[in-house]
Amino acid sequence: xxxxxxxxxxxxxxxxxxxxxxxxxxxxxxxxxxxxxxxxxxxxxxxxxxxxxxxxxxxxxxxxxxxxxxxxxxxxxxxxxxxxxxxxxxxxxxxxxxxxxxxxxxxxxxxxxxxxxxxxxxxxxxxxxxxxxxxxxxxxxxxxxxxxxxxxxxxxxxxxxxxxxxxxxxxxxxxxxxxxxxxxxxxxxxxxxxxxxxxxxxxxxxxxxxxxxxx
Numbered sequence: 001x002x003x004x005x006x007x008x009x010x011x012x013x014x015x016x017x018x019x020x021x022x023x024x025x026x027x028x029x030x031x032x033x034x035x036x037x038x039x040x041x042x043x044x045x046x047x048x049x050x051x052x053x054x055x056x057x058x059x060x061x062x063x064x065x066x067x068x069x070x071x072x073x074x075x076x077x078x079x080x081x082x083x084x085x086x087x088x089x090x091x092x093x094x095x096x097x098x099x100x101x102x103x104x105x106x107x108x109x110x111x112x113x114x115x116x117x118x119x120x121x122x123x124x125x126x127x128x129x130x131x132x133x134x135x136x137x138x139x140x141x142x143x144x145x146x147x148x149x150x151x152x153x154x155x156x157x158x159x160x161x162x163x164x165x166x167x168x169x170x171x172x173x174x175x176x177x178x179x180x181x182x183x184x185x186x187x188x189x190x191x192x193x194x195x196x197x198x199x200x201x202x203x204x205x206x207x208x209x210x211x212x213x214x215x
Contacts, residue, residue: 002135002139004152004154005135005138005139005152005154005156006131006135008151008152008153008154009104009131009134009135010104010105010131012070012104012151013070014068014070016151017068017070017102017104018037018053018054018068019037019151020134020147020148020151021054021066021068021102021134022035022037022054022066023144023147023148024134024137024138024141024144024147024148025066025100025102025129025137027137027140027141027143027144028129028133028137029127031056031064032056032064032066032100034056035054035055035056035066036054036055036056036057037053037054038052038053038054038055051067051083051086051087051089051090052065052066052067052086052087052090052099053066053067053068054066054068058097061095062095062096062097063092063095063096063097064096064097064098064099064100065087065090065096065098065099065100066099066100066102067080067083067084067086067087067099067100067101067102068102068103069083069101069102069103069104070103070104071103071104071105072105073105073106073108076103076105076107076108076111077108077110077111077114079103080101080103080111080114080115080128081114081115081118083101084099084101084115084118084119084122085118087099088122093122096122096124097124097125098124098125098126098127099119099124099125099126099127100126100127100128100129101115101126101127101128101129102129102134103129103130103131104131104134105130105131106130106131106132107128107130112128115128116128138156145157
C-alpha cells in the first residue's frame, strides 16, 4: 500500500499537489494551519502563476512562504533553489522568516545542502519535505489520511488501521477496538461521532456502523 501511495504522489497533478500540501502540512507542524493559498485559481482547479504558492502571515507580520514542486528527482537540483530565489525576489521577500519547500520526489543530499545554503544566505529558516516526508505525514496521522484520501484513487485507510486507533489513544480517548473493526480495516472510517462514553464510526463505503468501547 505504501508503494501505491508513492506511485500516486509521483504522478499527482500540480493543482492536486498544491491542495494536498495545503491540507496536510498542519499535521507536520501546527503552525501551518489555515494557509493563504495564493497559487490556486479561485474558481478553477488549476494553479496560477505567482510566488509563493501559499503563505502564512504571522502575528509579528513576518511570513512563512510555501513553494510546491512536482518535478522528477533529477530536476530538483535546479528547481528548488530557483523556488527559493523567487521568494527572495518577491515584493514581500524581506518579510519572510521561513521557506517551506515541498516536492513529490526524493531529495538528494546535494539538493538539501544547496537549499540550506541559499536560505542561510538570506537569513531564512528552511523546512524541506520530499515525498518520503509527505508519505510519513499521511500514514502517521488519521486526520491527514481523511484529508489526503480524496486525492488518490486507492483507499488510503487500507494502509494501516493501527495508526487510526493510535490517534485516539494519543488524544485521550483510550479505546478498545472490537474484532469487527479489525476485520473491516479496509473500510473508510471518515465520520466519527464522539459521545460522553461512547464513540461510533460509520463506514461511508457501505454504511456499516462500527463501535468502539471505552475502557
